[in-house]
Amino acid sequence: MDWSVLLQTAPSGGMTYLGWLGSGTMWTLLVSLFAWVIAFSLGSILGILRTTPLPIARAIATGYVELFRNIPLLVQMFLWYFVVPEVIPKAWGDYLKTQFPNLVELPFAQFSMLEFTAAVLCLGLYTASRVAEQVRAGIESLPRGQTNAGLAMGFTLPQVYRFVLLPMAYRIIVPPMTSEFLTIFKNSSTALTIGVLELTAQSRQISEYTFKTFEAFTAATLIYIVITMSVILAMRWLEGRVSVPGYIAKAGAH
Amino acid sequence: MEGDFDWAVIWKSRQILWDGFLVSLQLFGIALAGGIVFGTLLALARLSSWRVLAWPATGFVNLIRSIPFIMAIFWFYFLTPMVMKKLTGQQGEAVGPFMSAVVAFIMVESAYYSEIIRAGIQSIPRGQPHAALALGMTYWQAMGQVVLPQAFRNMLPIMLTQAIILFQDTSLVYVVGLKDFLGAASKQGQITGRLVELYVFVAFAFFIICFLASQLVKRLQRRIAVR
Amino acid sequence: MPMIDIQQVSKWYGTFQVLKECTAQVEKGEVVVICGPSGSGKSTLIKCVNALEPFEKGRVFVDGIAVHDRKTDLPKLRSRIGMVFQNFELFPHMRVAENLAIGQVKVLGRSREEAMERGVRYLERVGLAAHRDKYPGQLSGGQQQRVAIARALSMDPVAMLFDEPTSALDPEMINEVLDVMVELAREGMTMMCVTHEMGFARTVAHRVVFMDQGQIVEDCTKDEFFGQPRSERAQQFLSKILHH
Numbered sequence: 001m002d003w004s005v006l007l008q009t010a011p012s013g014g015m016t017y018l019g020w021l022g023s024g025t026m027w028t029l030l031v032s033l034f035a036w037v038i039a040f041s042l043g044s045i046l047g048i049l050r051t052t053p054l055p056i057a058r059a060i061a062t063g064y065v066e067l068f069r070n071i072p073l074l075v076q077m078f079l080w081y082f083v084v085p086e087v088i089p090k091a092w093g094d095y096l097k098t099q100f101p102n103l104v105e106l107p108f109a110q111f112s113m114l115e116f117t118a119a120v121l122c123l124g125l126y127t128a129s130r131v132a133e134q135v136r137a138g139i140e141s142l143p144r145g146q147t148n149a150g151l152a153m154g155f156t157l158p159q160v161y162r163f164v165l166l167p168m169a170y171r172i173i174v175p176p177m178t179s180e181f182l183t184i185f186k187n188s189s190t191a192l193t194i195g196v197l198e199l200t201a202q203s204r205q206i207s208e209y210t211f212k213t214f215e216a217f218t219a220a221t222l223i224y225i226v227i228t229m230s231v232i233l234a235m236r237w238l239e240g241r242v243s244v245p246g247y248i249a250k251a252g253a254h
Numbered sequence: 255m256e257g258d259f260d261w262a263v264i265w266k267s268r269q270i271l272w273d274g275f276l277v278s279l280q281l282f283g284i285a286l287a288g289g290i291v292f293g294t295l296l297a298l299a300r301l302s303s304w305r306v307l308a309w310p311a312t313g314f315v316n317l318i319r320s321i322p323f324i325m326a327i328f329w330f331y332f333l334t335p336m337v338m339k340k341l342t343g344q345q346g347e348a349v350g351p352f353m354s355a356v357v358a359f360i361m362v363e364s365a366y367y368s369e370i371i372r373a374g375i376q377s378i379p380r381g382q383p384h385a386a387l388a389l390g391m392t393y394w395q396a397m398g399q400v401v402l403p404q405a406f407r408n409m410l411p412i413m414l415t416q417a418i419i420l421f422q423d424t425s426l427v428y429v430v431g432l433k434d435f436l437g438a439a440s441k442q443g444q445i446t447g448r449l450v451e452l453y454v455f456v457a458f459a460f461f462i463i464c465f466l467a468s469q470l471v472k473r474l475q476r477r478i479a480v481r
Numbered sequence: 482m483p484m485i486d487i488q489q490v491s492k493w494y495g496t497f498q499v500l501k502e503c504t505a506q507v508e509k510g511e512v513v514v515i516c517g518p519s520g521s522g523k524s525t526l527i528k529c530v531n532a533l534e535p536f537e538k539g540r541v542f543v544d545g546i547a548v549h550d551r552k553t554d555l556p557k558l559r560s561r562i563g564m565v566f567q568n569f570e571l572f573p574h575m576r577v578a579e580n581l582a583i584g585q586v587k588v589l590g591r592s593r594e595e596a597m598e599r600g601v602r603y604l605e606r607v608g609l610a611a612h613r614d615k616y617p618g619q620l621s622g623g624q625q626q627r628v629a630i631a632r633a634l635s636m637d638p639v640a641m642l643f644d645e646p647t648s649a650l651d652p653e654m655i656n657e658v659l660d661v662m663v664e665l666a667r668e669g670m671t672m673m674c675v676t677h678e679m680g681f682a683r684t685v686a687h688r689v690v691f692m693d694q695g696q697i698v699e700d701c702t703k704d705e706f707f708g709q710p711r712s713e714r715a716q717q718f719l720s721k722i723l724h725h
Contacts, residue, residue: 070461071457074425145570155556159556171574
C-alpha cells in the first residue's frame with residue numbers, strides 16, 4: 001500500500017491528489033448543506049400541512065410526498081438535469097444550457113452552476129419529502145389533549161401549532177432528523193452521475209489515475225466516517241440542549 | 255412544453271427496456287434474499303454475547319451505514335474480483351459486473367436489514383426465548399422456532415418498505431455501467447437522442463410500481479393492526 | 482339567563498349517535514356535576530360547551546354567546562371559559578410560571594409582567610407558588626392538576642369546565658385537587674364537572690345530571706339525586722358506586 005501517492009501532484013487543478021479529495025469533500029458539504037436548507041424548510045411546511053384540518057392542504061402535501069418518495073433519487077437527478085431544461089419554455093431552456101452555467105465560476109470544480117443547482121434542487125426536494133414525514137409523525141405523536149388544552153385557552157389553531165405543538169414536536173424528532181441529515185450527506189454522492197465532482201467521484205478519479213484504488217477509497221471512506229461522526233455528535237449535543245426536564249419522549253417516528 | 259417529443263420511441267425500445275427491467279428485477283430479487291439472510295445472521299451476531307462475533311458485526315454494519323451506497327458499490331466492485339480470485343485460486347478469472355453488483359447490494363442491504371431485524375428480535379419479550387430454552391430447545395431451535403417467526407411478523411411492514419427502497423436503489427448500478435432498467439433507458443436515450451421521453455418513462459414506471467407496492471404495504475399494516 | 486345553556490344537543494360519530502337531545506342549564510354561581518357510566522357521552526357533552534367537539538343539532542349558549550354560531554369568535558369565547566382536563570395537559574416545554582402566563586399574554590393581550598404576577602397569585606391560591614420555575618415533568622400528578630386549575634383561573638373565566646379532573650390521579654392525590662375545587666365552588670364560581678367523585682358532588686354540587694347512553698336521564702338537585710332519584714338507571718348506578 002502506498003499512501004504517499006496522495007501527496008503526488010494531480011494532473012489538473014494545480015494541486016495534489018489530496019487536494020482533489022479536499023475539493024471533493026468541499027463539494028459534498030456544499031451540495032448537502034444547501035440541499036438540507038431546502039429540505040428542512042420545505043419539508044417542515046409540508047409536514048405541518050399534512051396535519052392541518054384543511055383537506056386541500058393535506059392533499060397537496062400528501063401528493064408531493066408520494067411523488068418524490070416513489071421515484072428513485074438517481075432517476076430524479078436525471079429528470080432535473082436532462083429533462084427539465086427541455087420541458088420548460090424554450091427561452092428558459094436555452095438560458096439554462098448556455099448562460100446559466102457560466103453565471104458563477106465555481107472554485108476547484110470541473111463542473112458548472114447548472115450541475116450544482118440541479119443536484120441541490122434534486123436532493124433538497126427529495127429529502128423534503130422525507131423530512132415532511134418525520135415532522136408529521138412528530139406532531140401526530142403528541143396527545144390530542146395538548147391541542148385541546150391550547151384551544152380551550154383561546155388559542156387560534158396557528159397559535160396552537162406555534163406555542164404548543166411545534167416546540168414539542170421538533171424536540172421529539174431530533175433523533176430521526178439526525179438520520180435524515182446523515183442520509184443527505186450520503187445521497188449527495190448521487191450527484192456524481194451528472195458530473196458533480198464530489199468526494200466519491202474524486203476517489204474514483206484518483207483510483208483511475210493512480211491505480212491505487214485501495215488508498216483512494218479508504219481515504220474517502222475515512223472522510224465520510226468523520227463527517228458522520230461529527231454530525232452525530234453535533235445532534236446529540238443539540239438533543240441535550242433542547243431536552244425538556246421530566247419529559248419522557250414518546251418518539252413515534254421511524 | 256415546447257419541442258417535439260416522440261413518445262413512440264418508448265414502444266420501439268420496448269424490448270431493450272424490458273431486458274433492462276428484468277436485470278433490475280433479478281438484482282432486486284437476489285439482493286433481497288441475500289440481504290435478509292445475511293441481515294439475520296448479522297443481527298444475531300450483533301446480539302450474541304461473544305464479542306468476537308458482536309464487534310466485527312457491529313463494525314461492519316456501522317461502516318456500511320456511514321458511507322454512501324455508491325461508495326459501497328465502488329468498494330465491492332473493486333474488492334469482489336480480487337477476493338474471488340484469491341478464493342478460487344484461478345488466474346485471470348474475471349468476475350462480471352453483474353456478480354460484483356450483486357455482492358455489493360447483498361452486503362449493503364444486509365447491513366440495513368440487520369438493523370431492522372435486530373430491532374425486531376429485541377422487541378420480543380425476554381420470556382419467549384427463555385421459555386423455549388427452558389423446554390430444552392437449543393439456541394438455534396429457540397431462534398428459528400420461537401423468536402424469529404414472531405420478530406419477522408412484527409417487522410413485516412418495515413421490511414417490505416425497505417424492499418421497496420431496495421428496488422429503487424437497484425437503479426444505482428448505473429454507476430458501474432450495468433444494463434439495468436435505467437441503464438438501458440439511458441443507452442437508448444443516447445442512441446436515439448430521446449433522453450427526455452425515456453427518462454420520463456422510467457420515472458413513471460418506478461412511480462407506479464413503488465406507489466402501488468407502498469399502498470399494499472399500508473393495507474397490510476392495517477390488517478395486522480386490527481388483530 | 483343561565484351562564485351555560487345547552488339546548489337539545491345531538492351529535493353523531495358517523496352513524497352512531499353519541500348525544501341524544503341533551504338539554505341542561507347551569508346558572509351563574511351554580512355547581513353542576515355530570516356523572517354516569519363510561520361511554521355515556523358526558524366527556525363529549527362537556528367538550529361541546531366550548532366547541533372542542535362540534536355537534537350537528539341543537540344550540541349551546543355561554544354567557545349569552547352562541548357556541549354553535551359559525552360567526553362566533555371561538556378563541557375569544559374559549560378564553561372566557563376555563564377547562565381542566567383529565568390528563569392535566571400542561572405544556573411540557575414551558576415552566577410552570579410560563580404555562581400560566583402564555584394564555585394571558587397571547588390571547589388576552591396582557592403584558593408579561595402583569596401575566597406573571599397574576600399567574601403567581603393563582604399559584605399561591607392552589608398552594609404551589611414555590612414550584613413556579615419547575616417544569617411540569619418535575620411535578621406529581623396532583624401538583625400538575627392544581628397548576629392546570631390555576632392556569633385556567635388565570636384567564637379570569639366566567640365559568641369552569643372540569644373533564645374527569647381526578648380520574649388519572651393516584652388515590653392519595655385526589656383530595657388535594659378536590660380541596661381546590663371545593664374552595665372554588667364556595668367562592669361562587671360557575672362550574673360544570675364531569676366526575677366520579679360523589680363525595681365532591683355531595684359537598685358542593687347544587688345539581689346532579691346523570692347520563693346514560695348519550696341521554697340525560699336525570700337532572701335534579703343534589704338532595705333529590707342522593708335521596709331518591711326517579712329513574713331506575715340512576716338508582717342502579719348510585720347503588721353500585723356508593724358501596725365504597
